[in-house]
Amino acid sequence: MLNWLSRDNFDFPPLDKALHEPNGLLAAGGDLDPRRLIQAYRHGCFPWYQDGQPILWWSPDPRTVLFPDELHVSRSLAKCLRQQRYRISIDQAFEQVIHGCAGPRDYADGTWITTPMQKAYCELHRMGVAHSVEAWDGNELVGGLYGLAIGRLFFGESMFSRADNASKVAFVTLVQRLKTAGFELIDCQMPTQHLHSFGARAISRREFAAYLRRHLDQTPLQDWTSQADQPSLA
Template identity: 50%
Template sequence: MIRLPLLDPVSPEHFPDPRLALAEPNGLLAFGGDLSPRRLLAAYQRGIFPWFNPGEPILWWSPDPRCVFDTDRLRANRSLRRTLAGKDWRVSVDEAFVPVMRACAAPRAGQDGTWIGQSIVAAYASLHTQGHAHSVEVWDGEALVGGVYGVSVGRLFCGESMFSGHSGGSKVALVALAALLREWGFPLLDAQVSNPHLLGLGAREMPRDAFLAQVRTLVAQPFESAHWRKVAPRPAADYL
């Protein structure tokens, strides 16, 4: 039988030590609480994130190892450059946060459902309104063909999900996001849980203790959300 701490509903900034998370299922730390902006930010500042299916209790995770991208290594490869050849795609920032979330939540081949339910969309839309959550969009004319979204705390960006409406769309969004983060002094892009797709894109696994040490350093470094609002749309090729 799994025994988990129940989060205090009146103390949104209190979480168990992430190092106490279960080994199986990997990283499961606690349940309950809510998805208020205060609690979500407190979680990300401690290397914790929510992940649960609609209809389930809120579950909180901190897996070991952690999946991360090094922003100075995440760049367009030859295959992505060939994919974009002849395409007039453009990249924007924070122009379509909720549409990106909804596209990420859309059914995918081989999946029965999505963990991005309405409560998640509403919670992260609130974070976005407050300047803590951001999206990078890829457009082909007026069509949204790719995107990625996540949460920014200090100089750490915690990626949540991405999607492709056309081949290469999510990769362009990810490369563009990494370019912006690199320019702004964000060394890591948190990808949370490892899988073959992310590793194939250049992610690596980091021991949880090392990741948490990086989190403590990076979230203490201030970064103004106004930088995100100042990013003008530009051709996707500018990021390659």
């Protein structure tokens, strides 16, 4: 039976109450108050819904994650990185990045990054919780990604690209930066071939919850706003 959230209650049901079909649907309702969103990620769930639907909260089992030490960079992408075609920055254009992520895709109708979602995550960015990585070609934003950093875990949300490999370069830059800062894992939420090509893999919901317990309250990375360095690959 699906759990419905009220607007005045920020408590989520236990993760083991999530439905098996559809996989991981934990609750519905509530709102996108930044406090609720932070509580959701700390609890192990995230919002994902379409316009016209109630807010749906998910905790899939298994969970797709990327351990920074397991990052795989293809030969072609490594060559692109060495060419330094794109300038990479962090937290310089969050609203532009999330707007780009919400744009139309060839493989999907509509977007789950609704206008209320964009407003909520922009507020999380102003609070210092949500962060973006940008790829620039001159003064043009050609790719990027955004997500949340809590403790020593990064919760990836979405990426977009308007030029070859732009979002991939941004992603590799992020992963290497997180590795240097001692982050344990990047939550990728759902499996895709694109993420698996970087080395992402599935772990059980129980194992994912254990990482939450161990690392959410560790000292967070403080210096997000400095200019990002291009990854150094041999």
